[in-house]
Amino acid sequence: MKLGIETAVSLFYAAAGYILICCYLGGWKLKELKIRDLRPVTKGRIGYLVMAVAAYTALLLVFRNLYGDASLLHQLKLLTLVGILFPVAAADLKQEKIPNRFLLLGLILRGLIFLGELAESLQNALAVLKDAMMGVLVIGGFFLLLLLIFRNSIGMGDVKLFALMGLYQGLWGAFNAVFFSFVVSFVAAVALLATRKKNRKDVIPFGPSVLLGTILAVSLSGI
Numbered sequence: 001m002k003l004g005i006e007t008a009v010s011l012f013y014a015a016a017g018y019i020l021i022c023c024y025l026g027g028w029k030l031k032e033l034k035i036r037d038l039r040p041v042t043k044g045r046i047g048y049l050v051m052a053v054a055a056y057t058a059l060l061l062v063f064r065n066l067y068g069d070a071s072l073l074h075q076l077k078l079l080t081l082v083g084i085l086f087p088v089a090a091a092d093l094k095q096e097k098i099p100n101r102f103l104l105l106g107l108i109l110r111g112l113i114f115l116g117e118l119a120e121s122l123q124n125a126l127a128v129l130k131d132a133m134m135g136v137l138v139i140g141g142f143f144l145l146l147l148l149i150f151r152n153s154i155g156m157g158d159v160k161l162f163a164l165m166g167l168y169q170g171l172w173g174a175f176n177a178v179f180f181s182f183v184v185s186f187v188a189a190v191a192l193l194a195t196r197k198k199n200r201k202d203v204i205p206f207g208p209s210v211l212l213g214t215i216l217a218v219s220l221s222g223i
Contacts, residue, residue: 002072003064009076010056013083018048020102021087025094044094052086055215067222073120077113078218081106081168085211088161092207098157106164128170135166135174158206165214173223180220181206181213 022038022045023029040046059082063075084106091099117125140163147154166174188209192198 003060005072006060006063006075006079009079010060013079014049014052014056014086017052017083017086018045020105021048021090024087024091024099024101044090048086048090055082055086059215059218062219062222066219070222071120073113073116077110077168078223080109080113081165082211082215082218084109084164085207085214089205089207089211092157092205096203096205098155098161098207100157100160103157103160103164107167110164110167131170132167134171135169136163137166138171139163139166139174139178155206158210161207161210165210169218169223173217173221176217176221176223177210177214179213180217181210184213184216185209 019033019038023033026037028037040049056079059079063070067075084102088098088102091097091102114125114129117128140159143154143159143162147156147159162174162178165177168174169177185204185206189198189204192204193200198204
């Protein structure tokens, strides 16, 4: 039952994220959307769907085999975060910008999950909320300070994204995700420079690294 729910939610997020990023990059409104506009006819769209299905499949296998004792709500919370990070990464890769509307959607979904946590256990929900607030203040606050001290070192969209990750993963979960995000970013930068696809003056979008780093962190820690 638990695996079935998580599978259904994963498929929903993969499809919803695909529709959202198609609408965002295409400049369409949902009410103007037509099915033919969503056909995966480009390498980018096909790649998005393949990566989303592969990532969710890997996470579900990890959840089932390594973190089976974790609550359904906790695992749905992590799947939701990944569901937000996919269109965020795609938007950042294409436009070097993290859309506020995706972050706002992530905030709303986190609020709905918190209501479920409250219904499940008031005491546990308050403990999770405390950890989440610590994640927002420490992780988000650190990168906000970094932005204020070192101009152009990081974007405001990245700061808000890190704060959102703290809200979902708590202090240590977000710390792990950010750490692995920087590791992935470093490896990607070295590879791009070595293959001369980028030079030292080029901007390398951080969103895709955050997505991969978070998936890696969640797989290794379960939080």
